[in-house]
Amino acid sequence: MTTTPFEIKAYPEMWAELDMDVPRFDKARLMLGEAYQKTYLSQVNRPAGMAYFDSMIAELHGGRVKELLAAKAEGRPVIGTFCVYIPEEIVLAAGGICVGLCGGSQGSVPDAEKILPRNICPMVKSAFGFKVGRICPYFQAVDFVYGETTCDAKKKCWEILDTLVPTYVMEIPQLKRQRDIDLWLAEVKDFKTKVEEVAGRAISEEDLAAAIKVMNSKRKALQRLNGLRHHNPTPISGKDGLLIEQIAFYDEPVRFTEKVNALCDELEERIKAGVAIPSKNATRVMLAGTPMALPNWKIHNLVEGAGAVIVNEESCIGTRYFKDLIDESATGMEGMLVALTDRYKEIDCSCFTPNDERITQVVKEFRDSKAQGIINYSLQFCHTYNIEEIRIRKACEQEGIPYLFIESDYSAEDLGQLQTRIEAFLEQIGE
Amino acid sequence: MYIGVDLGSRTVKMAVWDGEQLVDHQIAASGFEPHRQAEKMIAAWRAKRVVATGYGRHLAAEHFADAVITEIKAHALGIFNHFPGCTTIVDVGGQDSKVISLDAAGRVMNFQMNDKCAAGTGRFLEIMAASLAYSLDEFGAAALGASREVQINSMCTVFAESEVISMKNRGIPRDHIARAVHGSVADRLAAMLARLGHGETIAFSGGVARNPCMIELLGQRLPGVRVLVPEQPDIIGALGAALHGAGR
Numbered sequence: 001m002t003t004t005p006f007e008i009k010a011y012p013e014m015w016a017e018l019d020m021d022v023p024r025f026d027k028a029r030l031m032l033g034e035a036y037q038k039t040y041l042s043q044v045n046r047p048a049g050m051a052y053f054d055s056m057i058a059e060l061h062g063g064r065v066k067e068l069l070a071a072k073a074e075g076r077p078v079i080g081t082f083c084v085y086i087p088e089e090i091v092l093a094a095g096g097i098c099v100g101l102c103g104g105s106q107g108s109v110p111d112a113e114k115i116l117p118r119n120i121c122p123m124v125k126s127a128f129g130f131k132v133g134r135i136c137p138y139f140q141a142v143d144f145v146y147g148e149t150t151c152d153a154k155k156k157c158w159e160i161l162d163t164l165v166p167t168y169v170m171e172i173p174q175l176k177r178q179r180d181i182d183l184w185l186a187e188v189k190d191f192k193t194k195v196e197e198v199a200g201r202a203i204s205e206e207d208l209a210a211a212i213k214v215m216n217s218k219r220k221a222l223q224r225l226n227g228l229r230h231h232n233p234t235p236i237s238g239k240d241g242l243l244i245e246q247i248a249f250y251d252e253p254v255r256f257t258e259k260v261n262a263l264c265d266e267l268e269e270r271i272k273a274g275v276a277i278p279s280k281n282a283t284r285v286m287l288a289g290t291p292m293a294l295p296n297w298k299i300h301n302l303v304e305g306a307g308a309v310i311v312n313e314e315s316c317i318g319t320r321y322f323k324d325l326i327d328e329s330a331t332g333m334e335g336m337l338v339a340l341t342d343r344y345k346e347i348d349c350s351c352f353t354p355n356d357e358r359i360t361q362v363v364k365e366f367r368d369s370k371a372q373g374i375i376n377y378s379l380q381f382c383h384t385y386n387i388e389e390i391r392i393r394k395a396c397e398q399e400g401i402p403y404l405f406i407e408s409d410y411s412a413e414d415l416g417q418l419q420t421r422i423e424a425f426l427e428q429i430g431e
Numbered sequence: 432m433y434i435g436v437d438l439g440s441r442t443v444k445m446a447v448w449d450g451e452q453l454v455d456h457q458i459a460a461s462g463f464e465p466h467r468q469a470e471k472m473i474a475a476w477r478a479k480r481v482v483a484t485g486y487g488r489h490l491a492a493e494h495f496a497d498a499v500i501t502e503i504k505a506h507a508l509g510i511f512n513h514f515p516g517c518t519t520i521v522d523v524g525g526q527d528s529k530v531i532s533l534d535a536a537g538r539v540m541n542f543q544m545n546d547k548c549a550a551g552t553g554r555f556l557e558i559m560a561a562s563l564a565y566s567l568d569e570f571g572a573a574a575l576g577a578s579r580e581v582q583i584n585s586m587c588t589v590f591a592e593s594e595v596i597s598m599k600n601r602g603i604p605r606d607h608i609a610r611a612v613h614g615s616v617a618d619r620l621a622a623m624l625a626r627l628g629h630g631e632t633i634a635f636s637g638g639v640a641r642n643p644c645m646i647e648l649l650g651q652r653l654p655g656v657r658v659l660v661p662e663q664p665d666i667i668g669a670l671g672a673a674l675h676g677a678g679r
């Protein structure tokens with residue numbers, strides 16, 4: 001445990017150059033640092049390999065931003081993203097960088113509510129508020145934002161966001177018939193053209209093949225980490241697991257892959273040595289549902305604060321991001337783009353209908369992770385996940401899986417009630 | 432003696448169980464420091480084990496309690512003691528309402544709680560009673576005696592209150608509005624019960640179970656279901672905690 005207080009490093013000059021609201025952002029930085037110290041650094045017996053990820057948080061508002069600005073200076077595109085349907089390989093192939101802009105903080109919600117209706121998803125509000133309030137360096141640094149036609153909240157916000165930062169919208173179909181997949185492929189090709197335009201160069205077959213390898217390796221590393229979390233007893237906390245999944249959305253992919261693999265080596269040693277986090281008989285819980293964007297650690301905090309451990313996130317910031325790989329045997333530009341689209345269509349977001357695959361996947365991940373119960377988490381006002389809840393609940397009833405559904409936003413109002421519900425759920429599993 | 436304390440949002444409840452039966456119980460206002468209040472209440476007894484439940488349970492554990500259980504489990508234990516075989520519980524307390532389903536052995540199988548807003552809770556009834564200038568007891572009695580029931584549509588406390596005000600201004604009699612308020616809470620509870628599923632008997636606990644109109648209207652909304660109310664509905668949580676201490 002550290003004795004010096006943890007601080008997220010300040011870069012006021014760079015922030016000013018990025019036209020940020022520096023005094024306000026600096027306050028937010030201190031608060032986040034405190035929250036991180038309390039939530040993360042107070043954990044006991046963390047793996048040594050987490051030091052890298054701690055440093056990624058310490059440099060959240062500086063180091064990584066500098067790398068983005070350096071890339072931009074070289075003419076490489078920097079693209080802000082909101083969804084795991086972004087074909088990252090194409091951006092990488094053009095020498096570009098993707099950075100996830102999903103918002104997980106209550107702090108920026110009031111900014112958004114000055115413009116947007118209040119009764120929409122907090123993730124959309126939080127992200128939007130970061131731009132409006134000029135309190136996110138990543139948002140200020142991107143060339144353009146990639147939006148997509150998944151849920152209504154996002155789809156309609158792109159129109160408003162576009163007045164603040166250029167927003168490119170890719171159509172993601174809502175069904176998965178052949179004609180939808182054909183449309184999807186055409187959209188992928190358009191996106192490639194757009195990225196090439198911004199990069200000022202064409203993407204070659206070699207570029208794309210290499211980018212596919214990079215992303216596959218990154219996804220394999222995350223799969224490996226997830227597999228190790230499934231070991232009973234688990235060698236790493238759910239909070240740390242989630243943190244790594246969150247950092248995956250803004251870190252440099254090759255370096256990130258190395259660090260995750262190094263951590264996995266350490267976790268394998270821990271498993272051999274019988275290390276158990278937090279203890280051998282901690283109740284194992286799996287989370288399913290909507291993404292938990294940085295710094296949304298609300299549910300993990302409550303569950304692990306009650307002595308249980310989270311061993312899997314069936315979520316976009318979780319397995320939906322890394323469970324599928326692109327077939328590397330495909331050749332030729334057309335062949336690779338088809339293989340890429342095939343991979344992306346495997347993502348089972350609730351925006352699709354029907355979405356039976358997800359129901360099966362949730363049960364599969366429950367079995368794989370040797371969890372004892374599922375907490376299904378939906379952000380408030382997210383219609384698709386909230387409604388799909390009914391089918392997940394039915395499936396859990398059928399399979400005899402202890403199940404709890406939580407709908408919540410980022411505010412602290414419901415913490416007391418959620419704590420009671422989560423503790424009661426753990427009691428129920430324990431009986 | 433096994434003591435259970437339920438540190439709720441409005442009141443602290445205590446129950447003393449001697450291994451066979453309930454020998455004492457008390458209810459007091461929570462005050463600013465509910466754990467101090469609870470400590471005072473248990474001081475007269477030499478307890479083998481003190482178990483805390485309710486919103487203040489962790490605070491109690493920091494100061495004096497030997498163990499904590501959630502309200503959900505506490506109500507399950509308390510009701511199972513009164514009505515073994517009854518597998519559905521409705522509990523409406525000061526700041527939340529819950530529906531719990533049990534298996535035949537009294538174990539919690541599933542539960543639901545109201546969302547974070549106050550609608551459908553004791554607090555909601557209090558606010559509505561105040562805006563109609565009734566005391567809580569008058570409120571339930573007036574509603575029970577009303578000849579007609581009008582409909583309140585809003586489930587949100589803030590909107591429901593303005594709906595009540597506009598009803599007053601339209602000249603709708605006070606007791607009819609009182610009945611409408613009770614009806615809206617009963618609707619909400621019935622909806623929670625329908626979602627979770629329920630048996631042929633339902634046990635009603637928590638302070639609101641003292642309100643005769645609530646019992647009647649809930650019963651009306653659940654044809655064929657018998658609503659059972661324990662003698663001391665407000666101390667069921669505390670009793671459950673005491674029973675837990677005794678090894679139940």
Ligand code: SF4
Nearest residue numbers: 082083084150316349
């Ligand atoms: S939940 Fe759906 S829309 Fe949201 S990030 Fe995930 S895939 Fe995209």
Ligand code: SF4
Nearest residue numbers: 121151153290379382
């Ligand atoms: S959580 Fe739901 S509402 Fe929010 S952005 Fe994702 S799909 Fe849209």
